[in-house]
Amino acid sequence: MIDVENLTRFYGDKKAIADVSFHVNKGEIVGLLGPNAAGKTTTMRILTCYMPPTSGNATVGGYDIFDESMHVRNITGYLPENPPVYTDMKVSDYLAFVAKIKGVDKRDRRKEVDTVVEKAAIGDVQHRIIGKLSKGFKQRVGLAQSLIKNPEIVILDEPTVGLDPKQIIEIRELIRNLKGDHTVILSSHILPEIEQTCERVVIINEGVVVAEDTVENLTHLREGGERIRLRIQGGKEEIRKALKAVDNIKQIDFKDEKKGIHHVNIESDSDIRKELAKAIVNDGLGLYELSADRYTLEDIFLHLTTKEEEVA
Amino acid sequence: MMKTWAIFEKEFKSFFYSPIAYVILAIFTALTGVFFYLYLSSFVEASLMDTIRSQQYRMAPQKLNVNLMLIRPYFWNIALISLFALPTITMRLYSEEKRMGTVELLYTTPIKPIQIILGKFFAGLALYIVLLIPTMLFQALLFAYGNPAFxxxxxxxxxxxxxxxxxxSAGLFISTTTENQIIAAIGGFALSLLLWVVGWGASYAGGTLAPVLDYISIINHFEDFAQGVIDSTHIIYYLLFTAVGxxxxxxxxxxxKWRG
Known part of the structure; x- marks a missing residue:
């Protein structure tokens, strides 16, 4: 549905993104993840034809973003970081205006507005002035706007920024409901958000794509490794000795100690839980907890985004 | 066409969402009203004096021309007041979109830049015509009580x-260059004023420059219209000027969109 190839964009001398490439399938929800100023907004602005790339190309729904920009705009809904609303208009007037400039026929306009009002759950405020609404409702109006004309592709730039926890949950629910009918790209610098709404993640840091995979794959295996969490009662040296006896341990990490129980993290190439349990019990140590710890997206993210600094 | 109309409609309505349109309308009407009153009273005074004089000397009264003495200078007056009023209309036309970030909406929906610009231009022109309506009412009084040429x-x-x-069109251009309305207003006014006074330099310029400056001057082309002469060269000048803007x-x- 969306193919991005080697997109590069300069602002003056400053490189915002460099050689960004990724692919989005039809009906997927893909998260664009990265710290602030990583190039997420730039990438989205290029995909929505707000501005052209310095080099590289991309197709959206099979249309080239540069040569067939009107086609791209026709099938894309976009919610910028700040909802692009006219604060002095009424919600319903605003949505009708957007429907007009998106070229919705006069007879379908009323229905179209009603549909998005219902999808974004803004029925109660549709006759109010947008400027008087709370940030959460403005965001929803912005989202409603992006859904007008039922676009195949929806691009959302930080859709939950600045909202309170309840509103965040509601917006997330709303986004999840778009799945299937729409192909969605959303950006965020908040990991749980991506984890909860997206199937696949593209991680961007300093304008470069550092990873592209499913959430499952990214959190399960980092470079083919496993992490095992242990809580063992006993002396530090005895524990170390017991663990040394087990093969395939890459790293032993003593975290903290409470009432004689050590919290130990172990990294390994394969699943060695059985061997570990045996070794610990055989040495007469108390095994309080043993669990395979999945990497959180947080770990992956920090790992990927700090790697370059270590090299430098 | 529908999209141009959508922009026009939104823009025209938005003048009236904010108090700006009402303030401009009030000031414009008050100023044109005061000047109309002043011209009218001096005309009435002149014709009264003429009547008295004709009775004293037992002569036929001179026929004073209301078109020449009142309507013509009054049009000059409206033109001058427009010079000050129009930048306040055009200042927000585009800069407001930039400031509020709604350009991101306009640039990512299937609407062409020409449709945006034309919609905005005609909205500004429509508001100007609304401003002129009170002056039309003032002049209708002349037709009610006198017999001026139409x-x-x-x-x-x-x-x-x-x-x-x-x-x-000049103000709209300035408005597209900035997201600050104040700068747009001052810039629009400065550009309009410059185009107005450039003709004054013609008398000092001499040589080949003089006719050029004379032609550029935006107000020189207005004179014939105020006198009741519709000359195609002046129409072409204004249409060309507007098209360039x-x-x-x-x-x-x-x-x-292309710059970084």
């Missing part, structure tokens, strides 16, 4: 609307 009044309004569209605005909007 055609010079019509040509005067055609001239004003052409002059206004030239000012609006709209074209520059369009290029500005298109170029903003």
């Amino acid at each position: 055609m010079p009044v019509l040509s005067g309004y055609i001239g004003l609307i052409l002059l206004g569209s030239a000012f609006i 709209v074209y520059f605005s369009l290029k500005m909007v298109e170029s903003v």
